[in-house]
Amino acid sequence: MGLYLLRRVLAMVPTVFLVSLVSFTIIQLPPGDFLDTVVANLSQQGQTIEPAQLAALRQRYALDQPMVVQYTTWITNIVTRGDFGQSMLYGKPVSELIGERLPLTLGLGVSVWLFGWAIALPAGIYSAVRKYSLGDYVLTSMAFVGIAVPGFLLALTVAFIQFRYFDKAVGGMFSPEYADAAWNLGKLLDFLDHLWLPVLVLSLGGIGGTIRVLRANLLDELRKPYVVTARSRGLSERRLLVAYPVRVALNPFIATVGWLIPALFDGEVLVSTVLGLETTGPLLLRSLESQDMYLAGSIIFIACVLTVIGTLISDILLVLVDPRVRAGYA
Amino acid sequence: MNDPVSDPASDPVRDPDRDEEIYVAPQYKLVWWRFRRNRLAVAGLVVLGFLYLLAAFCEFWAPHTQDHYRAVYSYAPPQRIHVSFDGGVHFFVYGYKSRPDPETLLRTFTVDRSTRVPLRFFPRGETYQLWGLFGTDRHFFGPVKPGDPMYLFGADEQGRDLFSRLIYGSRISMSVGLVGVFLSLALGVLLGGISGYLGGITDNLIQRFIEFFMSIPTLPLWLGLAAAIPSGWGPITSYFAITIILSLMGWTGLARVVRSRFFQIRSEDYVLAAELDGVRRMRIIRRHMLPAFTSHVIASLTLSIPGMILGETALSFLGLGLQPPVVSWGVLLNDAQNVRVLSTAPWLLLSGAAVVVAVMALNFVGDGLRDAADPYES
Numbered sequence: 291m292g293l294y295l296l297r298r299v300l301a302m303v304p305t306v307f308l309v310s311l312v313s314f315t316i317i318q319l320p321p322g323d324f325l326d327t328v329v330a331n332l333s334q335q336g337q338t339i340e341p342a343q344l345a346a347l348r349q350r351y352a353l354d355q356p357m358v359v360q361y362t363t364w365i366t367n368i369v370t371r372g373d374f375g376q377s378m379l380y381g382k383p384v385s386e387l388i389g390e391r392l393p394l395t396l397g398l399g400v401s402v403w404l405f406g407w408a409i410a411l412p413a414g415i416y417s418a419v420r421k422y423s424l425g426d427y428v429l430t431s432m433a434f435v436g437i438a439v440p441g442f443l444l445a446l447t448v449a450f451i452q453f454r455y456f457d458k459a460v461g462g463m464f465s466p467e468y469a470d471a472a473w474n475l476g477k478l479l480d481f482l483d484h485l486w487l488p489v490l491v492l493s494l495g496g497i498g499g500t501i502r503v504l505r506a507n508l509l510d511e512l513r514k515p516y517v518v519t520a521r522s523r524g525l526s527e528r529r530l531l532v533a534y535p536v537r538v539a540l541n542p543f544i545a546t547v548g549w550l551i552p553a554l555f556d557g558e559v560l561v562s563t564v565l566g567l568e569t570t571g572p573l574l575l576r577s578l579e580s581q582d583m584y585l586a587g588s589i590i591f592i593a594c595v596l597t598v599i600g601t602l603i604s605d606i607l608l609v610l611v612d613p614r615v616r617a618g619y620a
Numbered sequence: 621m622n623d624p625v626s627d628p629a630s631d632p633v634r635d636p637d638r639d640e641e642i643y644v645a646p647q648y649k650l651v652w653w654r655f656r657r658n659r660l661a662v663a664g665l666v667v668l669g670f671l672y673l674l675a676a677f678c679e680f681w682a683p684h685t686q687d688h689y690r691a692v693y694s695y696a697p698p699q700r701i702h703v704s705f706d707g708g709v710h711f712f713v714y715g716y717k718s719r720p721d722p723e724t725l726l727r728t729f730t731v732d733r734s735t736r737v738p739l740r741f742f743p744r745g746e747t748y749q750l751w752g753l754f755g756t757d758r759h760f761f762g763p764v765k766p767g768d769p770m771y772l773f774g775a776d777e778q779g780r781d782l783f784s785r786l787i788y789g790s791r792i793s794m795s796v797g798l799v800g801v802f803l804s805l806a807l808g809v810l811l812g813g814i815s816g817y818l819g820g821i822t823d824n825l826i827q828r829f830i831e832f833f834m835s836i837p838t839l840p841l842w843l844g845l846a847a848a849i850p851s852g853w854g855p856i857t858s859y860f861a862i863t864i865i866l867s868l869m870g871w872t873g874l875a876r877v878v879r880s881r882f883f884q885i886r887s888e889d890y891v892l893a894a895e896l897d898g899v900r901r902m903r904i905i906r907r908h909m910l911p912a913f914t915s916h917v918i919a920s921l922t923l924s925i926p927g928m929i930l931g932e933t934a935l936s937f938l939g940l941g942l943q944p945p946v947v948s949w950g951v952l953l954n955d956a957q958n959v960r961v962l963s964t965a966p967w968l969l970l971s972g973a974a975v976v977v978a979v980m981a982l983n984f985v986g987d988g989l990r991d992a993a994d995p996y997e998s
Contacts, residue, residue, distance in 0.1 A: 308832055312841070319848035438980040440930050442937065443953075443972040450962045450969070555837035560934055564957070574840055575938055578847035590844055594836045 298605055302598055309594040314361050317587035351375065368591075375584030379577060384588045388570065392592070395569040398488060399554040403547075406493035406500065413497075414504030415536060421509065429501060436498030442560035445491045449565065452487075488565055492557050496550070500543065507539035537611075545608050548601035555593045651915055654992035661988020667981040675790040679748040682784035683762035683770055686947050688746060692718070693779035695965045696729050696771050701739070711739040713770055726964065737768040774967035776955055782967060785947050786974055792948035794978065796863055796932040797925035803867035805921060808874030815875065816882025817905065823879070830872045838869050842931060846940040855946045862941055866928045877920045881913040888912075915993040923986035926979040933975050949975050 329344070348354055351363065367373040374384035417426045511517070512535055520530050559571035566572075570589050577585035609615050642650070655661055674681055699713040715735035718727040745766045747757040763770045773783040815826040845865045849858050885891060886909070894904050935941030936950025937957070944951055952971035956962055962969065 305832055309836065312836070316841075316844040316848070319845070434980070434983075438926075438983060439976050440933065440972070440979075442934070443969070443976070446956060446959075446962065446972070447969060449959050450966060453959050454963050454966075552837035556839040559839050559843065560938065563938065574843065575940075578843055578940065581847070586844060586847070590837075590840045593840055597836060 294609065295606070298602055302602060305598050306595060309598065310365055310591060311361075313587045313591035313594065314364060316590055317364075317583040318357075320581045320583060368588075374588040377577070377582050377585040379580050379582040379585065384585050387573065387585065388588060388592060391568055391570045391573055394567070395554070395558060395571070396596075398485075398492065398558065398567075398569060399551065401485065401489045402493045402496070402554065403550055405489050406496045407543075409493070410497040410500035411504065411540075414501045415508060415531070417501060417505040418508035418512065418539075419531065426505075430505070433498040433501040436494045437502075439494070440560075441491050441495060441557045442564050444494060445487070445561045445564040448487060448491065488561055488567060491561050491565075492554070495557070496553065503542065504539055507542060508535055511535035511538050541608070541612055544611055545604055547604035547607060548597065548599075549604075551597045551600040552593070555597075647911075647915070651989075651992045655988050658988040658991065660984045664981040664984030664988070667977065668985060671790060671794055671978055671981070674787055675794045677750070678787045678791050679750055680758070681760045682781075682787040683745065683759055683772075684781045684784040685746045685748055686780070686785050686788040687945060688780060688784070690769070690779040692727075693769055693771065693775045694727060694777055696727075696769065696775040696779065697965075698774040698967050699731075699769075699771055701772070712736040713739065713772075716769060737770060738764045739770065740764050773970050774965060776952075776965070776968065777961075782952070782970065785952060786949070786971055789947045789949045789952055789971065790974070790978075792859065792942065792946065793929055793932060793950070793975070796859075796866065796948070797928040797982075799860075800863045800867040800870060800928040801921050801925050803864060804871035804874055804924060805917070807867070807871035809878055809917070811871070812875035812878030813882060813905070816879035817886065817901075819883075826875075827879075830875055833869065833872045838931070839934060842866070842869065842935060843938070843940055846935050851943075855942070859942065859946070862932060862935065863928075866931045869931075870924050870928055873924060874917070874920050877916060878913070881916055882909065885909050885912050915989070919986060919989035919993045922982060922989055925986075926982045929975065929978060929982075 351360065353360065355363075364375070367375070372385055374388070376382075377384050377387055380387055413429050417429045420426055514535075517530065517535060520534070521527075525533075555571070558569055559575060561567075562569045562571040563575060570593070574586055574589045577583075577589070645653075679685070693716070696716055696718075702712055702714070704710045704712065713736075715732045715737055716729045717732040718729045720727050739762065741761055742758050743762045743764055743766070744757045745759045745762050747755055749755050771781055771783070773781075773786060776782055776785070811826055811830075815823045842865055845868075846862060849861050853861065891904060891908055894908050899907075932941055932948060933950035933953065936948055937953045939954055942948050942951055944954075949971045952968070953975075956965075956968035956972070
């Protein structure tokens with residue numbers, strides 16, 4: 291197990307390296323360098339920047355050096371000092387900006403994951419056990435719709451219905467009266483009241499997919515002889531179902547827990563923009579619109595690194611949960 | 621995935637009279653017979669055919685051109701088509717009575733039952749160039765008098781007809797998927813084929829590369845690349861740039877399908893026989909192996925189009941994809957970003973409904989094709 295873990299962590303290094311190259315390329319994509327944009331922005335506001343200050347910045351980002359040196363400076367600053375550069379849009383360090391918003395994104399992700407599984411797993415199991423029943427047809431068609439409707443469209447529709455028929459302005463994480471208040475029960479309830487919609491919208495597509503796959507997997511498992519044997523030995527239906535076939539059918543989901551993270555970042559950009567949530571997605575969008583490239587590149591980099599870590603976690607989980615995998619590596 | 625529709629027990633092609641026909645039928649016929657059994661897939665195919673027909677001749681189908689605007693009809697609500705039978709069949713819509721709100725300056729519209737706007741098939745309207753080849757002013761359906769208001773799906777802020785714009789938008793939205801898929805096809809078949817045929821270290825490297833691509837979040841990367849498209853590029857250049865960006869992420873799934881089929885087919889006896897006969901490698905791939913998985917490739921191609929359509933919609937919706945005056949469903953949805961605008965004009969969401977219909981149709985067709993792709997099994 292220890293050796294396996296070590297091997298997996300080492301295998302992450304080249305992936306993270308590739309990811310950092312991609313992010314750095316994105317930072318370099320717009321014409322001109324970072325400082326040109328800063329100077330242009332300042333002169334637009336009628337301000338000028340001291341040549342000495344400009345030189346200092348140029349030194350800091352190694353902008354007058356070849357690309358390789360620029361990249362090395364960039365990645366070294368991140369790894370050794372957690373310095374992702376400066377956001378010229380907000381005039382703050384990038385790490386501070388991302389630090390403010392990342393917890394919310396991840397919290398949203400965890401809620402989406404828990405909620406999605408809480409709905410999809412029982413639904414998928416029911417769908418497989420009561421194959422071709424009315425409930426199965428209802429769940430299967432709902433799963434199809436859930437896959438086909440893009441999340442942001444759903445968010446827009448629900449937001450519109452709430453605004454029009456319940457006279458409730460959707461958006462943000464808090465109602466205005468709680469926005470600056472300290473945490474108390476009222477604020478918590480208000481937070482939950484704002485949270486359920488994005489969680490529902492973000493998890494719907496995943497729920498659809500999970501129901502479909504779980505149903506197919508479980509149907510394959512239920513046909514196997516060991517199920518018949520267990521039943522003939524007089525095991526109760528519930529134990530019979532949960533103890534083995536469901537466990538086996540869940541494996542693919544545990545193996546792909548890591549993919550939930552890229553899915554989160556994909557869905558979240560749109561849904562948060564529509565619902566006005568203060569997560570990393572809208573920050574990325576705004577930074578790209580104003581070509582605040584250190585901020586944008588860093589968000590993309592962090593999203594990718596988190597995905598790589600997620601894949602690692604799901605590999606470890608798989609070893610813990612599945613004795614067959616464990617036997618192969620122990 | 622298990623699909624109840626493709627249960628082999630309910631095979632209608634089991635008629636003994638037709639056995640003879642089955643033995644000699646070429647593969648595409650066998651695929652088609654099996655595909656036909658899946659009702660949802662056939663329905664999806666009909667819808668798709670309709671959508672692509674709409675996209676190909678959008679200037680003709682649309683009652684107005686895409687930029688035709690009349691500011692007085694800003695946010696005019698959708699009209700219902702009525703039929704009257706006095707002296708032959710006549711189609712008409714009722715006109716609008718409008719009153720500007722003194723505070724918001726938005727007009728509120730009511731149906732004016734005293735004025736009728738007569739409609740007809742093949743009316744004369746604005747002139748257009750069909751495919752840049754020949755000009756005409758005939759449209760499929762529209763008001764008899766070209767200037768009369770006809771807003772079947774309502775109007776947008778500048779009083780442009782949403783119905784016409786949706787039809788125009790289908791051209792871009794439906795073709796982005798097709799063009800992108802062909803780019804993905806080239807990349808996927810090339811890399812997947814190399815991976816599957818050579819195996820060994822090459823395969824391992826390509827597979828790691830694919831896993832890397834699959835594990836990074838798509839949309840942030842798309843956004844990053846799309847943001848780098850210079851705003852000075854013309855509509856056609858940026859259209860292709862967007863398509864290339866979309867297909868850059870879409871080829872990985874296809875490469876995996878091609879690779880696994882390659883592995884499977886490479887161990888077939890007939891490939892070995894061809895090798896022993898001294899047939900050259902490229903010829904084995906082209907003549908003996910490619911035909912065996914064409915149907916699978918087509919199935920996964922179909923299944924990857926929806927992702928591209930949704931990708932274009934997402935990018936344009938966020939304002940980083942195609943830009944007006946280009947019209948696509950995503951660009952149209954960009955107007956609907958604000959809840960306040962939506963509460964005045966909920967019909968702006970109809971472009972989203974178009975996306976959902978197209979995506980579902982493609983998914984059904986793709987599912988049906990995947991189940992029918994291997995007619996020799998079972």
